[in-house]
Amino acid sequence: MIQLSKFPINTLKSQPKVSDNRSTSLLLQAGLIRQEMAGVYNYLPLWFKVLKKIENIVREEMNASWAFELLMPALGSKQHWEQTGRWDSIDVLFKVPASGGKEYALNPTQEDIVTPLIKEFIQSYKDLEFWVYHIQHKFRNEARAKSGLLRWREFLMKDLYSFHKNEESFQVYYDNQKQVYTRVFEKLGLGNDTYMTLASGGDFTDKHSHEFQTILDIGEDIIYICDDCNTSHNEEIVGDSFACSNCGSGNHKTHKASEVGNIFPLSTKFTDACGVKYADENGKEKPVFMGSYGIGISRVMWVMAEYFMDETGIAWPEAVAPASHYIIVLGEDNIEKASELAKQIESEWGEVILDDRMGRKDWFGQKMGDAELLWIPNIIVLSPKTLEKWGYEVRKRWEKEWAIV
Ligand SMILES: [Zn+2]
Structure with missing residues (x-):
């Protein structure tokens, strides 16, 4: 109680004016948040309750899909980030100078940490497949952090990492996570306007990755949704002329949207870099296939604030209301x-x-x-x-x- x-x-009599969006004003007025600096917020008690409820909905679904929860550190070793080649290639990597001339990373993601961590436990085909997840604070050294939804320097994320004997078993798990994610966003009340969206796979894979995008006026992404089969595409893979990757139709609607989750095929990029291999039934050394699956817990909360806002306040669904x-x-x-x-x-x-x-x-x-x-x-x-x-x-x-x- x-x-x-x-x-x-206390709440404030009027809404403080902020540059970006009205939900931020409402959250300030309701006494839910206070800004520490651009892109970094204090979560006051009632906001923290909403965060925990969202977190627990995500956690329940992860546990139901047999993933094991662990906690990896927010601080990462330079050696691990160098091993994967990302100490220099990620431009928003927060590098923290430490005593004795050392440097550490404030982890923006944990592929570089989890892969060397699990190496010890993957020896033979009997050790695969498995999956672990954690919910941890992440950091990005954004040059221009904004308040509100867009560019954050610190945020809370759930990320799951899966390891597989071959591409086929990876694909089965990956497709299953699509359903798990769909359930999460339905439970959060975002289901009707959240689309699994084809996006670029980056330099990890020649396949697409999948983003979960919630339609939102202040969203930072543009998505194209096919009129004929409802397949959603991120603008980044479509360019100027739209042709649906699923049915070929050119008819579509364009929406602004905000990314609340993403799932990535990583192939063997990180496991190869960290020397993770397993011995198959014949004792032959084989590569390990990997996927990563993220949900931005704090971002989801901000998207929900914006999505459920009306004239007087934020109409939280009962499942996450303070x-x-x-x-x-x-x-x-x-x-x-x-x-x-x-x-x-x-x-x-x-x-x-x-x-x-x-x-x-x-x-x-x-x-x-x-x-x-x-x-x-x-x-x-x-x-x-x-x-x-x-x-x-x-x-x-x-x-x-x-x-x-
Ligand atoms: Zn289509």
Whole structure:
């Protein structure tokens, strides 16, 4: 239970003006975030709750697909980044000088760390295949970080890495992850507007990679969706003239979109660089095939804020809202009753914000405003008036009418 009388963070009367997007203004106004510097944010308690809920939805799906969770460090050794040739080739790699003239990397991704890590455990065909994932903070040394969605210097990501005996078994797993990702975005309420999108495979593979793109006005990418078969393509692989890679049709719609996830075939690029091989049934040395699968947890949260925003606040889906109920209590004498109600709701439902702030005449307006700004799905009012008549009033946030309980 979050008792607002003890909660140190207040909402603001008006929206602070920021240069990029309105959801950032709303998040600042609601007391969910504060900026540390461009591209770096403090996540205040209610925002942190949303983050954890998104993280757990992702975690549940990863565990359900038999991936093992581990935690690799945010700080990486220069030796590992040199081994894969990326110490110099990634221009946004954060390089941190350390004592004794050493240097480390603040990892922007972990292929370079996980591959040497698992080398010890892959000897024979019996050790394959397997997959591990972690949820960790990542860093990019962006020259021009912006606030809001676009270029971040620090962000939270889930990444999964899979290792396989051959390309066929890799492909089976890769196709399965497409379904896992589709489920994740459906659970987050983004399913209707999130498209698996063909994108460039980079220099790792001659195949396409797949991005998961959510249609969004402020999105940083352009996607083309085929009118005839719904296949989505990133602008980067289509260029000026569109022809659907699946059905050949030229009819399409163009959307701005924001990337919330991506899955990559890596072939043997990293396993070869790190000398990871296995012995097959005949003792013959074979290359190990690899894939990586990312979901930007913090980015998803920002995309959701933008996607679910309306005139008054951010209409979080119930699965990720900071709390399930917001109880407005008026009258000092009623706090105990409200607190009991909150406990009852928490035992059966989800977390409650109890607005038990007292000492001002105009609290009702302020409290209702905060409840709407935070868009908690269920709002309950418990006041001398409601108690006299029937008990308390409750409404679903998206309904206009009050139901009386
Ligand atoms: Zn098509």
